[in-house]
Amino acid sequence: MAAKTDPADSWDNEDDAIITPDDEEIDDAEFTEGEATPKVSKKKIPKVEENRSKREHVNVVFIGHVDAGKSTIGGQIMSLTGMVDKRTLEKYEREAREKSRESWYLSWALDTNQEERDKGKTVEVGRAFFETDRKHFTILDAPGHKSFVPNMIGGAAQADLAVLVISARKGEFETGFDRGGQTREHAMLAKTAGVKHLVVLVNKMDDPTVNWDQERYNECKDKILPYLKKLGFNPAKDLTFMPCSGLSGLGLREQISETICPWYRGPAFIPFIDELPSLNRKLDGPFIMPIVDKYKDMGTVVMGKVESGTARKGQNLLVMPNRTQVAVDQLFSDDYEVTSVGPGENVKIKLKGIEEEDVSPGFVICDAANPIKTGKIFDAQVVILEHKSIICAGYSAVMHIHCAAEEVTVKALICLVDKKTGEKSKTRPRFVKQDQVAIMRIECSGMICLEQFKLFPQMGRFTLRDENKTIAIGKVLKVIE
Template structure:
């Protein structure tokens, strides 16, 4: 097994006699690894991707405040949900401008959001930043980056026959986005049942309740409190019904429309007295360099000098090593199974093929070793010598390929 792991000094211990069988087996040099371990921080990858292309930021629609009026609370709202559920359309209705959030040509050509689009609007009580997260599964890291900036999330669901089921069933992004939003720290969730004007729905209360009944158990399982953290409402992103004003099409809905509901939300708890912490999300140039981010803690005033980290520091990546007890995902032929590395037997010299006489404590990047793996369940495989296609495997962790190898021997499980 050859690993794609970073360089760390190695230590060795004596090898026990019962493990000497591995020295009798022939082993050839494994192929180089095709990937390396990441640092497990997709939101930072998302931020890096967003910095690669400048985006046009729509001008905020200002609401003139009367003299002596209290300062408005700033709230970040992220729109999440399955691809084509109508997130950008609803955002466009709010901004009185179609495609206000899909700001680059690629997104407008494809009709799919790729980056996390931003737009701004104000109500009587609050100043809102809309974050339109991509719904396609290929851009989940971008969606995580958007959710990590948000104070509350708006989960957009398509009520159209077939689309709701596609987004909610296994493989759809509705489930994953809701789970990732909770993981990113979003405490309040508004569920917009969109496309209620579709001919397959026609503002049906039965269809609305059906979507609610399927969503509530899952959202509760993720960690949201249905009574305190979740609010459902029907709407039409295409016509704007029930977004700003109560719609005559759904007299059965007695709650506030979307924007008035946002305006009447209680203030969010802020750590104003804490140390200043502002993770940088994006940057652009306009009369100098402007940085964007969410102030997680503390307060900032005009003219205040801040320290941006890293500050004249060389970053040395410190990634994990592989040692006994390490868990990964084994991909062998068409089978995918969780495995645990229970023992490292010896190192193998890549040039000479000689095996070390001592047992390593861990393995580093570009080393070849003989290791013992235990699968979580029963799988079908063969030794590489007898059947190469059934004995060649890959180990992956956190979406990265960390090692490739081959099966040398099948060891019966001891009682």
């Protein structure tokens, strides 16, 4: 029997044809920091000095085609905000000059391993942070190369704000944006990962082929805008375009001077993201943190972004889907040790009670009393974006959901959904093809953690990839326990 789903779940209009933004977040209850605890114990407990970061945490992912200048901009921001000292940068500059790669030295602040530096390509998601008076920003520098898209998805899954870097240099913008370039796929994956705001930085404006030319800037902007609109970004609210130069740092911290660029009088990048409205975080929900990476360091250390709730040192938690009980030994928020962490923070947690080999990226640490749902089979609404042939029952692909990547198979197609009206077909389709929306039952090869999209968007949206391409995106309608 076909699973019944609520027609309200389907998309309303063409603008949201890709995936609905998070306006269906759960209402945030009012929450006051540091809830009062009931007085029970008579024994005096030594007071632990509470330390946690006071600034709002915002995770910024830099995405875009290979060589657009993502790592260089990231390095330049760290240099401008004083997170990398002058001596270190001078050292990088010397080393880069010796390899006759002068223009790469800023990217070395984020591309730290030798392979990335030799090839000039980011492979893993680089991490760094910088602070303004009001906010604490974590930079996630995603790889642009198409072989490393799975790593990029892991980075985008942790982000609140995406910065799409495009190169204005003659020929480079076109290479990145045309079929086969990564600009389109990255923008789409960021949207699917639930990024609320997209800043498009038109980089390399100081290149001799561009020379801060307004026509070239507008040409890049006009070419990419229709595509971003189609993804569901609203140009009035969720999109901002800015010219800049990563190598010289113009347009990143200070407004570009009128002599260089008389036609752009908007804000510079750092002040702009600092002024963005606060994100509403689920402070009072149960603790949930998908694990993006893990390593051994006198114990098991896991990394990820807290999606909801808070955790304190010494607290007992569960690692799902294996239901392993663990205790929090130490907490680090962007390399600072703290006693508690909250939603939106990028953290490292040292755990007691589990071996490093028993943890995989995609596992989720959660509240022991209120664990996250796990399952192998679920119903989902899926949009086929790009696929040459048809998809029918038995088709398999790799699914990326939050930080997990799992092989999945389509068990059954339940119905087609009309993109314009949201109506569901009465008969079961035998297949689906490109640009269609279908509700299908999907089976994973192993147990995974997931949640209904309606209840918890971050844990309920996914992408399907096959042969190094993103072929579909979807949202979980219900988990079949």
